[in-house]
Amino acid sequence: MKAIEVNALSFTYKGGNKKALDRIEFEQEQGEMVVLMGHTGAGKSSFSRCLNRLIPNFHQGNYSGEIRILGKSITGKKVHELVGEIGLVFQDFESQLFSTNVELEVAFGPENLCLSREEIKKRIDEALQLVRLKGFERREPATLSGGEKQRLAIASILAIRPKIVVMDEPTTDLDPQGKLEIFSVARLLRSEGYTILFIEHEAEAVTEADKVVIMDKGRIVAEGKSYEILKDVQLLENHGIRPPQIAKLFEGIDEPTVPLTLEETFTIFEKRGWKISDEKYGALLEKEEDKKVGYGKKIIEVNDLDYVYPGNIKALDSVNMEVREGEFLAIIGQNGSGKTTLVKHFNGLLKPAKGEVRIAGEDTKGKRVSELGKIVGYVFQNPDHQIFADTVEDEVTFGPRNLGIPRDKISRFVEDALKDVGLEGYERYDPFSLTKGERQRVAIASILAARPHILILDEPTTGLDYIEQKSIMDLLQNLNQKGHTIIIITHSLWVVAEYAKRVLVLDKGKIILDDEIRKVFFQEEKLTNSFLRLPEIIRLSNRLGKTLLSVDEFKFCLKR
Amino acid sequence: MLHHLHPVTKIAGLVLLFIWAMVFNHPLYLSIIFLMVLFLSILAKSLSNLKKFSIILVILAFFSTLLWSLFLRGPTQLLKLSFIQISKESLLYGLAMGIRIDAMILSGIIFLSSTRTEDFTRGLNYLGLPFPVSFALSLSFRLVPTFAATSSTIVQAQKSRGLDLESGRLSKRIKKHIPLIIPILIHAIRNTDLLAMALESKGFGFKKEKTHYLNFRFIWKDWLSLAILAGLVVLSFYIRLNGYGVIFHRI
DSSP: OOSEEEEEEEEEETTOSSOSEEEEEEEEOTTOEEEEEOOTTSSHHHHHHHHTTHHHHTSOEEEEEEEEETTEEOTTOOGGGGTTTEEEEOSOOGGGOOOSSHHHHHHHHHHHTTOOHHHHHHHHHHHHHHTTOTTOTTSOGGGSOHHHHHHHHHHHHHTTOOSEEEEESTTTTSOHHHHHHHHHHHHHHHHTTOEEEEEOSBGGGGTTOSEEEEEETTEEEEEEEHHHHHTOHHHHHHTTOBOOHHHHHHTTSOOSSOOOSHHHHHHHHHHHTOEEOHHHHHHHHHHHHHHOOOOOSEEEEEEEEEEEETTTEEEEEEEEEEEETTOEEEEEOOTTSSHHHHHHTTTTSSOOSEEEEEETTEEOTTOOHHHHTTTEEEEOSOGGGTOOOSSHHHHHHHHHHHTTOOHHHHHHHHHHHHHHTTOTTOTTSOGGGSOHHHHHHHHHHHHHTTOOSEEEEESTTTTOOHHHHHHHHHHHHHHHHTTOEEEEEOSOHHHHHHHOSEEEEEETTEEEEEEEHHHHHHOHHHHHHTTOOOOHHHHHHHHTTSOOOSHHHHHHHEEO | OGGGSOHHHHHHHHHHHHHHHHHOOOHHHHHHHHHHHHHHHHHTTOHHHHHHHHHHHHHHHHHHHHHHHHHOOOSSEEEEETTEEEEHHHHHHHHHHHHHHHHHHHHHHHHHHHOOHHHHHHHHHHTTOOHHHHHHHHHHHHHHHHHHHHHHHHHHHHHHTTOOOSSSOHHHHHHTTHHHHHHHHHHHHHHHHHHHHHHHHTTTTSSSSOOOSOOOOOOHHHHHHHHHHHHHHHHHHHHHHTTOSOSSSOO
């Protein structure tokens, strides 16, 4: 008996004009772990919601085809009738949790099943054990870290004891540490015999799956052993998925077994006697030195900055730093390390508790956000926290108008900003009808249109797929070349390695490293201690004694 | 100490405290009640919460005294300045009303800080309210801090785009809130939608009935607490009916 069987499943959302799912055929054995990948809008979430009947019961539309769960057809069933068979964990953990303590959160499912109090207690213990949250029973969910919250959301499903657990991008909103926690929970569940369907868009995370399935435009376009799929760089890139760096490194190299882990790769390197060429590495550094533009004058100066949140929580602890005109700076660090708190000082949203912040030579004390906004543009993480207008043009006009830019200039500024972000011709569109990546561009354009010299972006790539991430980062690189000073906060270290020029590492409100990317990323141990895990290609090169930031650099320097 | 009481005791206790505060309208008698409530808040360890509200309590008491003094007329005149008249009775009555409001607010603070949302809804179940209704109520409590946090992010995001909420005439200022209201509403709708899906996926509505992990037993402490409170209320009524603790008889 198969865990999941799907025959000719198609679905079009009510009011939608194209099929979200198009004649899907899918099978999963019991006890298997399958990873479903694909770019944004490929139909992954829609598919997962069909499995527990949220589609078509909750989201209505045109539904056809049949799904059998553990041998039984689910046609006509209600969502709650399937909870014993299949449990669904959502990406957005914040809105799944609603209790005042961990224990009660987990109790909710079993209560609905009318289990006895003793049985509920047993199941809470068991579920918390599985996600390693024992001892957290009395904690308030709001006080947990992102990874802990998502583990709690998983536990609240496990307590119902479904045989199949479906996780819909559970790691997308998490920092690197949180992502690792979720992967380790998934591994543990698999070893406990659960059938797992894991939806994910990062390839590196899923090397352990039994099977990988790729979706694109509502269809399943490829499936196979995870090893086979993950090393097929062309296939992944064609469907908008970032291939594992190591697979990409071996592309075009005639090697019988393409490794997927760092250990395997290192063994091959030793066996074959491959090295990083000193000569080429030297040439690389030299070229970099030549390209180095002299940065302009100091535009941000931070002296002995302390910031304390209510309740005496010290978020920043004697921070000293400066940024020069034309820099591309990345700020990294675990959640809660003070990254956002620091950059909020640059446009005056926060004022120093101690010390000073100077923007273009002037102290921010006594300056309004709207005054600083002319120099410092701040794009918040979630574009939906700022979009409100009926058309893209109105949305983008809002900033410059507020900031008192003369009327005759505004329309030209808006036009230029839309051109810069690649949204020419979208002026009349309703911003809410755009994709997340496009909404992110609208948000950037709306800041850009006021022509601030400095652009700050808080996690500009979070929640975007590979293609969108790359195009946003290319856009920022372009703006940087045009002269803007760019500051990004990010968890995505490959983005830092491939795009930024300088990186600043925060840990518990203190700057622990602040230098050029290559120099900082050579100090791998220090980064690991701050729970920052470097991309594989950098770790591989560090082990070989040099620091190479991208697959291209590695290929250039590889001596074999 | 109060935290462990049965939720029904807490709800009934709150109602009794409200009634108690309504019995008298003399500041001296109400002060005694206020002190008793203050004593309860020490028992409930909710003094830290009280501190946050202390300024509001003082302001309320002050304005109540001032307004009642100005608008009520009593026999013993203290002050007369053209149309402004203050009598001894109206002053005392105003003071009493201030203390009454403060005692009620304080009772509310004790209740909120000693009762979790789940306990409160469970209490309402015991009193006969169907689970879906009480659950919806508790969800709305739960969502307040979430929406507050999101709203604060949205305000900061729009401020960063130069939105200035502090200046301009009222009509203009109201219009300025549109860039805040729309993202907040959209967030709320989306959030509620996701929550509804999550609830369904956890078997909400699986059966008409459900079991409760939280179980309370009504024990001697609960009987005792309610008996003491009820006794005090009855005693107070008796005193009031005998004509004590009153400034104005008709009110």
